[in-house]
Amino acid sequence: MQNLIDKIKIEKLKTDFLIIGAGAAGCFAAYEAKRLNPNIDILILEKAHIARSGCLAAGVNAINAYITPGQSPESFLEYVKKDSMDLIREDLVYSIAKEVNNVVNLLEEWGLPIPKDENGQPYVRGRGSIIVQGERVKPIIAQATKNTKAKILNRVVVTNLIKNKNKVCGAFGFGVRDGKFYVIQAKAVLVATGGASGIYKPNNEGEAKHKIWYSPFNTGAGYAIGIRAGAEMTTFEMRYVSMRIKDLMAPTGAVAQGVKAKQVNALGERYLEERYVYLGGTSMPTAMRLWATLQENIEGRGPCYLDTTHLTREQAERLQAYYLHMTPGLTLYWGARGTKPDTDPPEIVGTEPYIVGGHAQAGYWIDINRMSTLENLYAAGDVAGGAPKKYLSGAAAEGMIAAREIVSKLKSINEEQVYEKDIKDEVKRVFSHLEKKNIEILPDELELRMQKIMDDYAGGISSGYILNEQKLLKARKYIKELKQEANNLYAINPHELMKCHEVIDRLDVASVLIEHLLHRKETRWPIYQSRADYPERDDKNWLKFVNSVYDQTKDEIKILERPCKKLEAVK
Amino acid sequence: MGIYIDQNLCNSCGYPQSETPCNMACPGDLIFMQLNGKAQITSNAECWDCAACIKICPQQAIDIRLPFEIVGKEGTLKARAYREKTIWTVKDEKGNEQIFETPARNDASLETLINPEEFSDTIDSYKGISKSFVDLGLDI
Numbered sequence: 001m002q003n004l005i006d007k008i009k010i011e012k013l014k015t016d017f018l019i020i021g022a023g024a025a026g027c028f029a030a031y032e033a034k035r036l037n038p039n040i041d042i043l044i045l046e047k048a049h050i051a052r053s054g055c056l057a058a059g060v061n062a063i064n065a066y067i068t069p070g071q072s073p074e075s076f077l078e079y080v081k082k083d084s085m086d087l088i089r090e091d092l093v094y095s096i097a098k099e100v101n102n103v104v105n106l107l108e109e110w111g112l113p114i115p116k117d118e119n120g121q122p123y124v125r126g127r128g129s130i131i132v133q134g135e136r137v138k139p140i141i142a143q144a145t146k147n148t149k150a151k152i153l154n155r156v157v158v159t160n161l162i163k164n165k166n167k168v169c170g171a172f173g174f175g176v177r178d179g180k181f182y183v184i185q186a187k188a189v190l191v192a193t194g195g196a197s198g199i200y201k202p203n204n205e206g207e208a209k210h211k212i213w214y215s216p217f218n219t220g221a222g223y224a225i226g227i228r229a230g231a232e233m234t235t236f237e238m239r240y241v242s243m244r245i246k247d248l249m250a251p252t253g254a255v256a257q258g259v260k261a262k263q264v265n266a267l268g269e270r271y272l273e274e275r276y277v278y279l280g281g282t283s284m285p286t287a288m289r290l291w292a293t294l295q296e297n298i299e300g301r302g303p304c305y306l307d308t309t310h311l312t313r314e315q316a317e318r319l320q321a322y323y324l325h326m327t328p329g330l331t332l333y334w335g336a337r338g339t340k341p342d343t344d345p346p347e348i349v350g351t352e353p354y355i356v357g358g359h360a361q362a363g364y365w366i367d368i369n370r371m372s373t374l375e376n377l378y379a380a381g382d383v384a385g386g387a388p389k390k391y392l393s394g395a396a397a398e399g400m401i402a403a404r405e406i407v408s409k410l411k412s413i414n415e416e417q418v419y420e421k422d423i424k425d426e427v428k429r430v431f432s433h434l435e436k437k438n439i440e441i442l443p444d445e446l447e448l449r450m451q452k453i454m455d456d457y458a459g460g461i462s463s464g465y466i467l468n469e470q471k472l473l474k475a476r477k478y479i480k481e482l483k484q485e486a487n488n489l490y491a492i493n494p495h496e497l498m499k500c501h502e503v504i505d506r507l508d509v510a511s512v513l514i515e516h517l518l519h520r521k522e523t524r525w526p527i528y529q530s531r532a533d534y535p536e537r538d539d540k541n542w543l544k545f546v547n548s549v550y551d552q553t554k555d556e557i558k559i560l561e562r563p564c565k566k567l568e569a570v571k
Numbered sequence: 572m573g574i575y576i577d578q579n580l581c582n583s584c585g586y587p588q589s590e591t592p593c594n595m596a597c598p599g600d601l602i603f604m605q606l607n608g609k610a611q612i613t614s615n616a617e618c619w620d621c622a623a624c625i626k627i628c629p630q631q632a633i634d635i636r637l638p639f640e641i642v643g644k645e646g647t648l649k650a651r652a653y654r655e656k657t658i659w660t661v662k663d664e665k666g667n668e669q670i671f672e673t674p675a676r677n678d679a680s681l682e683t684l685i686n687p688e689e690f691s692d693t694i695d696s697y698k699g700i701s702k703s704f705v706d707l708g709l710d711i
């Protein structure tokens with residue numbers, strides 16, 4: 001079958017600025033770079049189609065990082081810090097805070113409907129959040145990106161970065177529609193592929209397995225290519241487990257903040273205020289609100305709800321319609337059951353853990369300009385670390401910040417050579433799964449095995465999110481074995497080939513995650529990172545970052561610790 | 572389930588001469604064109620219910636159906652996108668319909684937006700809406 005690999009068509013392209021992933025961060029980076037210098041050649045590689053790809057495919061019904069009247073970048077920083085148990089990159093969060101309103105102004109200019117009150121102000125939905133009617137936010141961003149004349153290649157899945165010594169000088173990928181292998185040579189590269197879902201066993205199974213909150217098509221490629229290239233990663237151990245509406249796993253903000261529904265248990269008690277005041281009551285950190293909810297269930301007072309029974313019928317219908325902007329399945333859910341939120345209040349549960357730097361803070365270790373530890377490689381959005389709670393507007397802000405730095409530096413960057421041997425090796429790595437093998441494992445089978453291992457031994461839903469050393473060591477062993485099995489993955493077409501690489505990427509993310517979870521010997525973020533063997537938060541020893549670098553030649557993950565600095569110290 | 576593509580309503584959208592809207596839109600690469608020229612979904616279990624395909628299909632051949640195991644009822648969601656709004660129809664298993672409308676853009680910058688040639692997200696010619704709308708109010 002040597003044949004098949006020899007027959008692969010290779011397409012070589014050159015650009016100044018390569019953007020991987022046409023999501024919130026990638027599109028805003030292209031926009032900003034072209035605004036600053038229209039002569040720069042920009043190429044965006046997108047595994048789906050820019051019009052409806054990534055997290056924003058269905059739309060959004062709020063902008064969740066915004067400086068509302070009376071708030072300031074400083075107060076935003078304080079809020080994020082408190083919500084993240086004091087361990088954040090203050091410099092990164094602050095730089096995002098200064099940029100988010102600018103992003104929203106652009107979105108509105110491009111056509112995003114933002115309802116206003118009689119004073120012309122957007123409706124504040126909660127701390128740092130305003131209401132938008134964003135069913136079409138992605139086509140709107142896509143159109144603005146196209147207008148800049150940046151080149152866009154849709155349906156190209158990026159599989160690895162190209163390196164020359166410690167410098168990144170492009171990326172490899174393959175076309176899911178044309179079956180070609182792409183070699184893109186670039187002076188600067190921005191990774192903006194979003195976070196990773198599908199590492200843990202999800203809430204639903206079988207036909208409903210993709211009724212998950214985070215995009216099932218963001219599979220951690222951006223983390224994986226950085227890990228394999230030896231970029232430093234931070235805080236993977238701060239997983240994101242979100243409180244979501246049961247079954248459809250829809251976000252809760254519209255209910256909790258929008259119509260001010262209180263969290264109640266099966267007895268109708270407002271448990272946050274009645275039982276957990278010592279944790280801050282209704283203003284306790286996000287992770288603790290989920291912890292309290294799970295606690296109610298453990299102690300036999302479940303299920304818990306967001307109480308929408310105070311709504312009038314008309315308000316209930318509006319709430320039902322409001323979800324069409326983001327999770328249309330939930331609107332249908334009520335419709336098919338013949339109920340409405342006023343009589344059928346949404347039940348709340350925890351999701352499986354995700355690795356996502358835009359909500360928690362797993363991702364590339366970057367400097368203030370969003371450059372990674374590898375020269376000419378940048379990261380922005382959900383794939384970038386150190387700055388939780390950035391959401392759509394913060395991801396876009398990071399894309400713009402990275403673009404500014406890249407535009408100013410481009411002139412001084414030399415073109416680096418791409419070695420033929422590297423091309424040959426990657427073609428083989430990518431396409432060998434199309435060849436018949438003695439043992440053939442399908443990507444779905446491997447995915448299920450990976451999700452089961454992570455669920456059982458690395459704190460998934462079935463183990464109550466609880467971690468301990470012995471289990472984590474088992475997870476490490478089994479995931480290592482599974483990485484070997486991944487050589488036997490078999491694909492019958494380019495779509496399946498994409499799925500092979502999605503699970504290969506997620507295995508690399510899982511390996512790094514396990515090392516981070518093993519290293520942090522305290523419990524900093526309950527549920528996200530609950531170590532049963534080190535149940536207390538320990539600021540004396542652990543108010544610092546856990547980082548890692550993977551050495552591909554030795555197949556070794558090295559753990560590093562980095563200090564947590566105050567903003568004043570960084571300024 | 573995820574989506575259902577009505578094989579009688581699907582008119583192939585010019586395939587194989589051009590890419591079809593549904594096939595183009597799906598963020599998970601789940602929709603493919605069969606030899607008979609009609610669109611089909613690869614795997615319903617992988618559908619995320621994002622509704623990109625149902626809004627863009629000019630024939631309204633596609634609807635969303637939730638997995639029975641999590642709803643316990645049948646029901647369908649259809650949608651049609653126009654330049655200024657999207658109209659949605661929810662139907663329960665007895666056939667009762669509920670119609671919703673969501674606004675799609677700011678009036679201020681109507682012209683600079685999505686090119687109608689590129690997106691049938693923006694088809695303007697819908698007729699025959701008889702049910703009352705649930706208007707999106709501003710107090711949520």
Ligand SMILES: Cc1cc2nc3c(=O)[nH]c(=O)nc-3n(C[C@H](O)[C@H](O)[C@H](O)COP(=O)(O)OP(=O)(O)OC[C@H]3O[C@@H](n4cnc5c(N)ncnc54)[C@H](O)[C@@H]3O)c2cc1C
Nearest residue numbers: 021023024025047053054055060064158194221381382392
């Ligand atoms: C259901 C849901 C609802 C949300 N609602 C809101 C909300 O109301 N308000 C808010 O502010 N935020 C919301 N968010 C968060 C927000 O959508 C994300 O934080 C934001 O989109 C992150 O931007 P990003 O560019 O990092 O990732 P994305 O926007 O997801 O973009 C990543 C892109 O990379 C592409 N990609 C992935 N892998 C590859 C590869 N190997 N090769 C090439 N391309 C690749 C993907 O297809 C995608 O287009 C929501 C998120 C979800 C999941």
Ligand code: SF4
Nearest residue numbers: 581582584591593628
């Ligand atoms: S968009 Fe609709 S009509 Fe066109 S090919 Fe797809 S299903 Fe068929």
Ligand code: SF4
Nearest residue numbers: 597618619621622624
């Ligand atoms: S609803 Fe979304 S994920 Fe499902 S088939 Fe349609 S476009 Fe794809």
